[in-house]
Amino acid sequence: MTHQGVATADQTPVTHDRSTTYRIAVGAGFAGDRYEPAEDLARRGDLDALVFECLAERTIALAQQGLRRGTSAGYDPRILRRLRGSLVPVIGSGGLIVTNAGAANPHGAALAVRDLARELGLADLPVAAVTGDDVLDRLVLDDCQVLGTDLTLDRYRGRIVSANAYTGAAGIADAIRAGARIVLAGRTADAALFLGPLAVRFGWDLAAGTDPVANGLLVGHLLECAGQLTGGYFADGPRKTVPDLARLGFPYADVEADGSAVYRKLPGTGGRLDTLTVVEQLLYEIEDPHRYVTPDGVLDLSGVTIDEVGADEITAHGATITSQPEQLKVSVGIDDGFLASAEIVYAGTGCRARAELAARIIAERWAEVHHRPAGELTFDLVGLSSARPFWQPGDGPEPLEVRLRASARTWSRADAAILGEEMEALYTNGPAGGGGVTAQVRETVGVVSTLIPRSLVQTKVEVLA
Amino acid sequence: MTVVTRRLWDIAHARAGDKGDSSILLLRTYPGEDFGTLVAVLTVARVAEHFQVPADAVSITPVPRLSALTLVVRGGLAGGVTRSPRVDPHGKTLSGHLLDLRVPWPVSDRHPDVEAS
Numbered sequence: 001m002t003h004q005g006v007a008t009a010d011q012t013p014v015t016h017d018r019s020t021t022y023r024i025a026v027g028a029g030f031a032g033d034r035y036e037p038a039e040d041l042a043r044r045g046d047l048d049a050l051v052f053e054c055l056a057e058r059t060i061a062l063a064q065q066g067l068r069r070g071t072s073a074g075y076d077p078r079i080l081r082r083l084r085g086s087l088v089p090v091i092g093s094g095g096l097i098v099t100n101a102g103a104a105n106p107h108g109a110a111l112a113v114r115d116l117a118r119e120l121g122l123a124d125l126p127v128a129a130v131t132g133d134d135v136l137d138r139l140v141l142d143d144c145q146v147l148g149t150d151l152t153l154d155r156y157r158g159r160i161v162s163a164n165a166y167t168g169a170a171g172i173a174d175a176i177r178a179g180a181r182i183v184l185a186g187r188t189a190d191a192a193l194f195l196g197p198l199a200v201r202f203g204w205d206l207a208a209g210t211d212p213v214a215n216g217l218l219v220g221h222l223l224e225c226a227g228q229l230t231g232g233y234f235a236d237g238p239r240k241t242v243p244d245l246a247r248l249g250f251p252y253a254d255v256e257a258d259g260s261a262v263y264r265k266l267p268g269t270g271g272r273l274d275t276l277t278v279v280e281q282l283l284y285e286i287e288d289p290h291r292y293v294t295p296d297g298v299l300d301l302s303g304v305t306i307d308e309v310g311a312d313e314i315t316a317h318g319a320t321i322t323s324q325p326e327q328l329k330v331s332v333g334i335d336d337g338f339l340a341s342a343e344i345v346y347a348g349t350g351c352r353a354r355a356e357l358a359a360r361i362i363a364e365r366w367a368e369v370h371h372r373p374a375g376e377l378t379f380d381l382v383g384l385s386s387a388r389p390f391w392q393p394g395d396g397p398e399p400l401e402v403r404l405r406a407s408a409r410t411w412s413r414a415d416a417a418i419l420g421e422e423m424e425a426l427y428t429n430g431p432a433g434g435g436g437v438t439a440q441v442r443e444t445v446g447v448v449s450t451l452i453p454r455s456l457v458q459t460k461v462e463v464l465a
Numbered sequence: 466m467t468v469v470t471r472r473l474w475d476i477a478h479a480r481a482g483d484k485g486d487s488s489i490l491l492l493r494t495y496p497g498e499d500f501g502t503l504v505a506v507l508t509v510a511r512v513a514e515h516f517q518v519p520a521d522a523v524s525i526t527p528v529p530r531l532s533a534l535t536l537v538v539r540g541g542l543a544g545g546v547t548r549s550p551r552v553d554p555h556g557k558t559l560s561g562h563l564l565d566l567r568v569p570w571p572v573s574d575r576h577p578d579v580e581a582s
Contacts, residue, residue, distance in 0.1 A: 058547045148485065148539070233480065240478060276478065276493070279531050283491040285482035287537050289528045302528050336548050378550045386552040388562050390517035390541075407550035446548045449485065 010268020013044040016254055018094075022201045024194055024219065025252035027086060028052040029226030031059060031076050031101070035085060037227070037250040040266055042086035045252060049197040050090050052082055052099035053190050053224050060187050061333025061445040063104035064134075064162035073112075074105030075184075080116055083182075088120055091181055098172055098193050102184035104162070106131050107462065109184045114464050117182070128180030130171040132459035133187040135330060135452055136163040144330075144450040153332060153450060161445060162333035165452055168295030170206055171459030172196025178463050187331065189295050191220030202257045209297050209321040215259025217299055218319040221292075222263065222281055226250045229263070229281045230312075231271035244270025260317050262309065273312040282306070282316070295328055297321035327451040336446040340408045340416035342423035342439035343382070346431065347401035354431035355381055355404040361430055362406055362422050370418055372410075377419075380405045403436075409444075416441040468571050474564035476503060481560035486545040488516075488556040490563055493533035500532040506568040507534070515566045516541055516559075536563070 016023050025047050027038030031054040042050060054076050066072030079101035090097055102109040106129035117125040141153040141160075153160065164187035173196045175183045185193070198216040199206050206213060222229055229251045231242035242248075249269025253261040265273055282304060286292050292299040303318045346354045359379040366372050380386035382403035384396075408419045420439025427434065473479070477492045492507070494500045504527045513520040522539040542556045543549040 061547075148487075236478070279493050279533055280478065280480040280491065282531070283493075283528065283533055283535050284480055285484060285489050286491075286535055287484065287487070287489055287524075288526055289535055290526070303530065305530070339548070339550060341550070380552060382552060387558040389551070391515075391562065405552060409548075409550060444548050446544070447485070 010266070011044060012267050013046065014266060015046045018048065021254040021256055022048045022198060023252055023254050024049040024051065024197060024223070026051050026053065026223040026226045026250050028054055028082060029224060029228060029250075030054065030056060031078060033226055034248075035082060037248065037269070038082060039085040040269065041250060041252060042089040045266060046093060047090055047095045047252070048201070049095055050086060050097050051193045051223070052079060052097070052101055053193060053226070054079060054099060054101040055103055055187065057331050058333070058445060058447050060103050060164050060331065061162045061447055064164075064333060065445060067104045068161070073108055075103045075109035075112075076101040079109065080112060083113060083116055084120070087117065087122070087182075091122060091125065096176065096181045096183070096197060098183045098185070098197060100185045100188050100190070100193060102129060102186045104134070104186060106184045106186050110462070110464055113182055113184060125181055126179045126463050127182045128175035128178065128184065128461055128463045130175050130183060130185040130188070130459055130461055132171065132457060133164045133167050134162075135165045135457060136160070138452065138456050139163050139330070139332075139450070144452070147329075147449040147451070153448075156332070156334045156448070159335040160332060161335050163330050165328045165330045165457045166295055167328070167457060167459050168192045168206065169195035169199055171461060173199050173206065174459070175461045175463065176200045178461055180461075180463050190224040191217045191294055192296055194220030194223055195296055198255055198259075206296055207324065209324060211320060212257070212259035213297060214299060214319040214321045215261065215317055216255070217294055217296060218301070218304065218316060219253045219255055219259070219261050221299075222278065222316060223251055223253060225281060225284065227271065228284065229277060230265050230273050231277055234277055234280060240276065242270070242272050246270065261315065263314050263316065265312055271312075273314055274308055275306050275314070278306050278314055278316060291322070293325055293329070295325065298323045298325060326454060328454055328457055330450050330452050332448050332450055334446040334448060336444040337409060337411040338413050338416040338441055339444045340410070340419040340439070340441045341405060342420045343403050343405045343437065344423055344426055344430075344434045345401060345403040345436045346434055348433065349398070351402045352381065352384070352399055354433065355402045357431045358404050358426055358434060359406065361426065362419075365422055366408075366418075372415065372418070376408045376410055378407045413441060413443070466571050466573060468569045470567050471570040472564070473566045473568065477564070479560040479563050481557055481563070483542060483546060483555045486540055486542050488538040488541045488559050490536045490538070490560060491533055492536065492563065493531065500529065502570060504534065506570060511566065511568065512536060512538070515563070
């Protein structure tokens with residue numbers, strides 16, 4: 001597979017001493033991530049392990065729903081495209097691959113990966129599925145508090161479509177010890193995808209809460225969002241500049257037996273790796289830096305030290321584990337009806353007034369013609385107030401153009417579709433100069449969280465022959 | 466001691482993320498900026514007003530070793546990524562909003578970069 005136009009000119013291989021360090025890289029930070037950074041790492045990174053993180057909180061709920069209805073395979077098919085570009089070089093140089101792209105069906109994903117491996121000439125490659133995160137049949141709804149609320153899951157009885165526990169690194173480590181070279185997991189904590197191979201390589205006891213385990217989790221936490229460590233999601237225009245984001249290189253870590261690590265990216269790739277980018281990722285989505293709860297330990301990140309040891313080369317260490325969680329977090333998917341959105345654009349003098357008139361017309365017809373509750377509708381003016389509708393900065397200059405966006409939440413697809421019809425009808429029945437109507441309806445699955453005792457979650461490993 | 470008004474954009478960099486219906490943001494002062502002053506002036510009340518949420522929906526945790534702090538704005542995402550009707554259900558844009566916040570900033574003598582309030 002070639003990627004002309006964004007291929008990296010530099011083809012320098014970057015070897016390391018496998019007798020002392022373990023090189024682990026990230027090939028995807030979310031299901032929609034770019035493909036070629038992983039191929040570059042696989043080809044010239046001399047990797048011991050390559051990890052693809054492809055499973056967001058809501059993705060597994062959608063995958064469970066798709067699997068049950070027979071509308072999807074229950075796993076992310078893009079993993080096959082990712083592996084097609086990286087499997088042969090990683091396996092060929094003795095490395096292994098770990099991913100959570102198995103989603104709701106790690107077994108099905110493992111079968112598909114085994115077929116791909118055969119096609120690529122790796123006939124006897126041991127591929128493992130790690131399961132056991134699906135706890136839907138084990139939840140006692142009346143006993144499970146919805147985190148952040150006073151409610152129990154009983155509130156959602158009849159609408160629950162999935163329940164998956166965030167499992168730790170033990171299942172992945174078991175699969176690797178059983179001989180797997182590719183591990184397909186489902187709902188596993190992101191950092192555990194990295195901790196698993198590290199624990200096997202260095203013989204760490206995952207239950208011990210030692211500093212090597214803490215720093216192994218730190219490696220996973222820093223790598224799991226891929227390009228967000230190396231300058232992605234960072235450039236601000238004039239001040240925080242990042243070179244060559246079109247060729248952003250994903251990071252890897254060279255880890256030693258005590259968990260200390262040097263983070264790098266391949267020479268010739270775009271991006272930057274320094275204290276600024278690393279601090280932003282170290283604290284990314286961390287509610288309390290003193291207490292980051294993972295299945296493999298409650299992590300204190302407040303003592304982490306970051307040092308720039310070379311160009312695009314940093315070390316980070318000093319994470320500690322303060323306790324082991326007695327309970328695991330469970331993501332619960334809730335059937336949530338349908339969400340429609342529709343847009344129309346106005347330009348020139350008075351464009352804002354025309355967009356506001358269009359909104360009033362839609363609202364009037366929603367109530368009077370379609371007899372629907374006003375509370376189902378939301379309006380935003382894109383270019384003025386859509387990203388932060390709560391904010392009232394005062395009167396600004398008249399905009400040059402404005403796009404009205406309406407959304408509606410309903411329980412049936414047919415009711416949701418009304419919004420798009422009404423928006424389209426504004427072409428000939430609405431204010432002057434309205435154009436570019438778009439409309440869509442999608443089914444939504446809400447996600448709430450609860451806790452389950454650890455003892456109720458047992459991961460299982462199956463290595464396909 | 467003079468107190469001037471400064472934009473967070475001039476003092477610190479930010480990143481926004483989400484968990485459920487909470488926006489989770491971080492701020493880190495640029496080298497040469499005083500982290501202690503930021504912690505003192507970035508009150509829960511100011512952040513809550515800026516995001517139009519009740520004060521008890523906001524928590525701020527300083528990490529002095531990193532010259533950084535994390536902010537949690539609970540209930541700020543109209544239901545969160547799975548069900549928000551908004552243009553930006555993750556609240557990824559809220560780092561830009563946070564950096565628009567103006568704070569009083571005590572300076573011991575004339576500060577070259579800022580206008581007096």
